[in-house]
Amino acid sequence: ERTMLQRVSVFAGGWTREAAEQVFGADAPDRTGLLELLTSLADKNLIVVETHDGDTRYGILETVRDYARDRLLETSEQTQSQGRHLAYFLALAEKANGEKSDVTAARWLDVLDIELANFRSALSWSIASHNDDTGVRLALAVSWFWLVRGYITEGRHWFSATLGANGVQSNPATRGLALRAASLFAQRQDDHAAARRMAEEALAIATQTDDRRGIADSWRSLGVVAHSLAEYSSARNCYERALALFREMDDRCGTGLTLCNLGHMEVGAGHYDEAHVLLEESVALMRALDDWRLPHALMNLGLATRARGKLELARTLLDEALAGWRKMGDRAGVAQAGYRRRRSLG
Numbered sequence: 001e002r003t004m005l006q007r008v009s010v011f012a013g014g015w016t017r018e019a020a021e022q023v024f025g026a027d028a029p030d031r032t033g034l035l036e037l038l039t040s041l042a043d044k045n046l047i048v049v050e051t052h053d054g055d056t057r058y059g060i061l062e063t064v065r066d067y068a069r070d071r072l073l074e075t076s077e078q079t080q081s082q083g084r085h086l087a088y089f090l091a092l093a094e095k096a097n098g099e100k101s102d103v104t105a106a107r108w109l110d111v112l113d114i115e116l117a118n119f120r121s122a123l124s125w126s127i128a129s130h131n132d133d134t135g136v137r138l139a140l141a142v143s144w145f146w147l148v149r150g151y152i153t154e155g156r157h158w159f160s161a162t163l164g165a166n167g168v169q170s171n172p173a174t175r176g177l178a179l180r181a182a183s184l185f186a187q188r189q190d191d192h193a194a195a196r197r198m199a200e201e202a203l204a205i206a207t208q209t210d211d212r213r214g215i216a217d218s219w220r221s222l223g224v225v226a227h228s229l230a231e232y233s234s235a236r237n238c239y240e241r242a243l244a245l246f247r248e249m250d251d252r253c254g255t256g257l258t259l260c261n262l263g264h265m266e267v268g269a270g271h272y273d274e275a276h277v278l279l280e281e282s283v284a285l286m287r288a289l290d291d292w293r294l295p296h297a298l299m300n301l302g303l304a305t306r307a308r309g310k311l312e313l314a315r316t317l318l319d320e321a322l323a324g325w326r327k328m329g330d331r332a333g334v335a336q337a338g339y340r341r342r343r344s345l346g
Contacts (some may be wrong), residue, residue, distance in 0.1 A: 004037045005046055006075065009068035010085045013117030014050075014059040022088040023081055057114075082125045089115065089122045090134060093141035100144065105292035106327045112145040127161050133171050135162035136178045143181045144292075147188075148330045156185045176205040176214045180221045187228055196225045213254070216245035220258050227261065232269045239265065256285035260297045267303050275304040295324035299337050315341070 007023050008015060020038065021028050028034060038058060041047045048059045060068070072078050092115065096108040112119070119142055126135030139158045146155035159182035163175070179202035186195035199221035206214030223238030239262040246254035263278035279301035286294040302317030318341040325333030 001037055001040055001044075002071070005041060005064075005068045006072040007077065007081045008047070008058070008060065009065050009072055010078075010081045010121070011060070011118060012121040013115070014057050015118070016055075016057055019085075019088055019118075020058070023084045025080065025084055079129070082129070083131075085118070086122045086125055086131065086134060086138070089118050090138045090141065093119065093138055097141040097144065100292050101290040102286075102292050102294050102324070103290060105148075106329070109145055109148060109328055112142065113149065123158050123162065133174045136174050138162075140174070140177055140181060143185075147184070148328055148333075150330075150332055152185055152188045156182065156189065159185060172205050172209050173211060173214065176202045176209075176211065176218070179205070180217055183221045184224065187224055190228070192225055192229055195228075196222065199225060212245060212249060213251065216242045216249070216251070216254055216258075219245070220254075220261060223258075223261060223265075227265045227268070230268070232265060235265050236262070252285055253289055253291065256282050256289065256291065256297070257293065259285070260293075260300060263297075263304065264300045267300060267307065272304050272307040276301070276308060279304055292328070295321040295328075295330075295333060295337070298324070299333075299340065303340060 004020075004024065007025075008020060010023060011019065015023075017031075017035065017038070021031075021034060024034065029037065038047065038049070042049045042058075046060070046064055048061070050057050050059065072081065093112065096112055100108050119138065123135055123138055125131070126138060135158075139155075139162045143155055143159075146152065159178060163178055163182065179198045183195045183198040183202070186192075186198065199218055202221065203215065203218035205211075206218050219238045219242035223235045223242065226232075226235035226238055239258055243255065243258045243262065246258055259278045259282035263275045263282055266272075266275035266278060279297060282297040283294070283301050285291075286297050298317050298321035302314045302321060305317060306314035318337055322334060322337040322341065325337060
């Protein structure tokens with residue numbers, strides 16, 4: 001029981017039975033024995049147990065956790081326990097990132113929300129322990145949650161910290177992905193100079209390693225920056241370069257996203273007929289792929305449709321985008337779609 005209490009002190013914000021099994025390590029008892037240990041600690045009021053909708057979660061008071069962590073530090077097990085904690089939450093985040101779709105995104109976002117304190121703890125440990133690319137990978141896997149749920153400043157902080165900790169020694173492909181993600185976070189806060197600098201570095205890495213998908217994604221990132229600055233000619237050039245590469249690779253996801261970006265830009269430029277063609281294809285691709293970013297394409301198509309005078313169809317598209325963002329808890333998306341609907345259609 002002492003060993004269990006010490007090892008679960010690495011959790012922040014609670015844990016599940018599966019997480020406890022992972023952190024306990026190779027010498028963990030069988031499932032029955034582990035549950036008996038957790039139950040005994042709960043009976044002694046050293047941990048707490050909560051059950052909601054059939055899911056059981058364990059927690060610990062901060063004073064007890066601090067005491068147990070001090071005892072863990074007195075052993076030789078802290079590094080192993082923290083490492084297993086990091087490995088478990090990296091696997092969970094990457095599973096969510098790999099399985100998310102328009103149907104499953106809301107459920108996975110809620111899971112990540114519950115474990116947010118554990119992700120923060122795992123990221124801090126990865127930086128403190130110089131854990132190769134693990135911290136960068138974890139930041140990448142959680143980044144979509146930060147974007148949807150509005151943790152933009154926090155996302156920028158973790159990308160800055162993990163990229164800085166791992167430096168140029170990082171795996172080039174992983175570093176390029178992280179730079180493109182960090183560029184988007186910077187762009188969301190109108191830090192266009194930082195966003196462009198990171199996208200350009202990502203493009204250089206992808207070019208050096210002949211990573212065609214990375215090159216296409218980097219051109220799309222540079223297009224986002226130019227688009228945000230209303231540099232429409234430059235943005236169009238970047239998006240069209242990305243689109244050509246994605247089509248050559250038969251990358252339907254990259255094609256759909258780039259069409260969405262390009263169509264959105266053409267709406268801003270006042271080219272509504274061109275935008276409508278691009279966005280109709282984007283929506284069709286994202287529907288076929290069950291892509292969780294479908295509301296973005298729907299809203300942009302709604303704006304192009306409204307500008308072409310088809311108000312009822314525009315209302316339907318904007319309502320669907322609004323419903324999608326509400327389902328995912330994307331408050332920025334809800335505000336944007338709601339505002340545009342009221343402003344455009346009353």
